[in-house]
Amino acid sequence: MQLQTICHVGKDLEVSKEVVERIVEENVGTKLDHYLNKFKKEDATGMIEVKVDKNKKGIFDGSIQANLDGSKFHFSREDYKNMDDLINHLFDHFKEALSDM
Secondary structure, three states, X not given: OEEEEEEEEOHHHHHHHHHHHHHHHHHHHHOXXXXXXXXXXXXXXXXXXXXXXXXXXXXXXXXXXXXXXXEEEEEEEEEEOOHHHHHHXXXXXXXXXXXXX
């Protein structure tokens, strides 16, 4: 499967974009690698889009929107003090949804 990963960060987090991209790649490579094998067809395509931003409280909100060979997923969480925990938690929910397939 050709998998495209896109990361969006709010303007307050531009300096953290590389960190977000690294955490996303680690999660895709470790948490999801086994589950993504279900979509390993030669013509399969996939896209995972991650958005992270600071809210008015100065803490983090985020979402994952994914389309894996026609299967759509969406997860969002709000009010996390730690950006790493937010991203990891979103991927935990993504992994759980993939395991139910």
